[in-house]
Amino acid sequence: MDLIRVVGVELITTAGVMVLTALLMLVLSWRIRAGRQIHLRPLKPFSALEGRLGQATEDASQMHISMGRASLTSKASATSVAAIAVLDRLAKDGTANGTPPVVTVGEGTLLLVSQERLRRAHQDVTRATRLPSGQAHFIAHETMPFTYAGGVASLMQQERVASAVMVGRFGPEIAVISDAATRKGIDQVIGTDNPTAMALSSVASDNTVLGEELFAAGAYLEGKPDQLAALLTQDILRYAVAAVILGAAIFRLIAG
Numbered sequence: 001m002d003l004i005r006v007v008g009v010e011l012i013t014t015a016g017v018m019v020l021t022a023l024l025m026l027v028l029s030w031r032i033r034a035g036r037q038i039h040l041r042p043l044k045p046f047s048a049l050e051g052r053l054g055q056a057t058e059d060a061s062q063m064h065i066s067m068g069r070a071s072l073t074s075k076a077s078a079t080s081v082a083a084i085a086v087l088d089r090l091a092k093d094g095t096a097n098g099t100p101p102v103v104t105v106g107e108g109t110l111l112l113v114s115q116e117r118l119r120r121a122h123q124d125v126t127r128a129t130r131l132p133s134g135q136a137h138f139i140a141h142e143t144m145p146f147t148y149a150g151g152v153a154s155l156m157q158q159e160r161v162a163s164a165v166m167v168g169r170f171g172p173e174i175a176v177i178s179d180a181a182t183r184k185g186i187d188q189v190i191g192t193d194n195p196t197a198m199a200l201s202s203v204a205s206d207n208t209v210l211g212e213e214l215f216a217a218g219a220y221l222e223g224k225p226d227q228l229a230a231l232l233t234q235d236i237l238r239y240a241v242a243a244v245i246l247g248a249a250i251f252r253l254i255a256g
Contacts, residue, residue, distance in 0.1 A: 068168025149173035153180030178204035
């Protein structure tokens, strides 16, 4: 009976949190659509992306986007979804400015999605239904990280790339890519959720998106009401959890 009671409490608690989260998102989304201004805390890497687009337009150079190696059907798919949000924004703006990005991927599902997003951006600007060749490249299978890194580094050396954006699932191989970009004087923006890759990225670039900041990419770059509402909901729940933990600690301290 005790086990059933515990399971029942956990189920009720989980359901309550889910309902609260859904209600928060609905209310915040409604208020944003009604015109409420949302001020997100500044994140330097996302601001830097805006400048990279302007630079590519001025000197007719390309922006390189590397989307990592996480399948959209894997446990690490959230990093690739965040990378797709970055690609959407940069593909739209780059194509509109006549400097569409070149994209490299290390996994098959990412190749299909990147081709579709690039094609859609190209169609919106030019009304042409066919994507020009040479914009999306499959480099190597996700089980060969350093082969992937070597291929990306080689492509950056061959193309007229002025800035590189590496967002998605990377491991230690990010050092190979960032080193190649540094040697060629290419500005870098890096975002990943892997602790080793984050440490290496912080050394290579000042514009590094660390951990959960990567998952806010859509809200920062596109700013759709649902995206902003989701981000605000996360912040509210984070503060609520912190308050509960702090309150429990103070109670235990007082109670002895």
